Amino acid sequence: MSKTLQSFFPWIKTPFIISAPMLGASTSRLAVNVSRAGGLGFVAGGTDPASLNKMLNESKQHPFEMFDYPYTNLLQRRGALPIGVGFQLFNSNLELLAPIIASHKPAAVWLFAPKVEEDLRSWATQIREATDGLTRICVQVGSVAEAERSLALAELDFLVLQGSDAGGHGRRQSASIISLVPEVKDRLAVTQKAGVPVLAAGGIADARGVAAALALGADGVVMGTRFLASEEAGIPEGWKRQLVNTGDGGVTTRRSTLCDRLKENHDWPAWYNGRTIRNKGHDDEEGGMGDEENVRLYKEESKRGDSAWGAHGRMVTYSGTGVGLLHSVEPVESIMEKTIRESRHMLEMSYRQAIARL
Numbered sequence: 001m002s003k004t005l006q007s008f009f010p011w012i013k014t015p016f017i018i019s020a021p022m023l024g025a026s027t028s029r030l031a032v033n034v035s036r037a038g039g040l041g042f043v044a045g046g047t048d049p050a051s052l053n054k055m056l057n058e059s060k061q062h063p064f065e066m067f068d069y070p071y072t073n074l075l076q077r078r079g080a081l082p083i084g085v086g087f088q089l090f091n092s093n094l095e096l097l098a099p100i101i102a103s104h105k106p107a108a109v110w111l112f113a114p115k116v117e118e119d120l121r122s123w124a125t126q127i128r129e130a131t132d133g134l135t136r137i138c139v140q141v142g143s144v145a146e147a148e149r150s151l152a153l154a155e156l157d158f159l160v161l162q163g164s165d166a167g168g169h170g171r172r173q174s175a176s177i178i179s180l181v182p183e184v185k186d187r188l189a190v191t192q193k194a195g196v197p198v199l200a201a202g203g204i205a206d207a208r209g210v211a212a213a214l215a216l217g218a219d220g221v222v223m224g225t226r227f228l229a230s231e232e233a234g235i236p237e238g239w240k241r242q243l244v245n246t247g248d249g250g251v252t253t254r255r256s257t258l259c260d261r262l263k264e265n266h267d268w269p270a271w272y273n274g275r276t277i278r279n280k281g282h283d284d285e286e287g288g289m290g291d292e293e294n295v296r297l298y299k300e301e302s303k304r305g306d307s308a309w310g311a312h313g314r315m316v317t318y319s320g321t322g323v324g325l326l327h328s329v330e331p332v333e334s335i336m337e338k339t340i341r342e343s344r345h346m347l348e349m350s351y352r353q354a355i356a357r358l
């Protein structure tokens, strides 16, 4: 792991694991438990300053004191929170949200999906100023060109490279992390930005994915879908059940804008869509059903509660292609412990084998 990341977040363990900000799913308890286990947990900031303030206040109710590393206490004494906050820029108001960030000083702020990329500059500058530089800033990008543009526009502490396997929203046009990560690393090297740490996101759901991402050159990983199937995730039980019962994610999930049309959220910039588990809504759309009827049936079905989830159902079930690697809903602590332990073992074994061959 890069020394830079270790200096930003002194409690983190190797390999470095981030839990993605997932609107409606990443509870403050989920984020705190990821950080307590040696990672960095994110909550999703949303658009409402009062709700964000409440969520960050709630995060302080969880026992941060269980962190292993004394420096974390120092971080807390300076008034910073050892979790991060993610924002989707296209519908968020910096002027309203910056005062909340200033008063809580999260360890990091994650920027995603600006309508106009120049906005990255004002967000990064104002957040840095508002938190006396205590809050680290990253941007989640989905292409080599976007990575370069973002670094040229704003002073960033690290980058998240989101590949096409990712659950939730991402670029319609994207590569998987297998080529995205090494190509971005190559570009950073020739543009004198080799020191900027990069994290890989998209399809990583167990230790094998973590080890592979590090082999590609990433300094750590982001997992979203894996943490949806955690006890702490704030999503319906039916959604969690569907995640652990679905396999073969390349076929059973798909990227589409149907999720936004069903939720009548038309604000997403045109270059994004969302990866969800395929269900009746997709089948009907492919069979020729128009949006009006699909939305009506979706709303009807939403009233059925947990039983509405499933391949036969119509609920919007965000998930990455790694869904087939989830077999049970577990506490965050055990997901973190197992993933870190097993990926370390794998990396050690491959290193030993490589040495033995010399």
Ligand SMILES: Cc1cc2nc3c(=O)[nH]c(=O)nc-3n(C[C@H](O)[C@H](O)[C@H](O)COP(=O)(O)O)c2cc1C
Binding pocket: 020, 021, 022, 023, 025, 044, 086, 087, 088, 111, 112, 140, 162, 165, 166, 167, 168, 169, 201, 202, 203, 204, 222, 223, 224, 225, 226, 228, 318, 319, 320, 321, 322
């Ligand atoms: C349910 C869900 C909600 C998400 N919400 C957000 C969000 O609010 N902001 C954001 O930047 N990314 C969001 N993402 C995308 C994640 O940041 C990340 O790229 C993705 O989860 C990584 O892929 P994986 O799910 O295969 O691990 C979301 C992903 C999921 C699955």
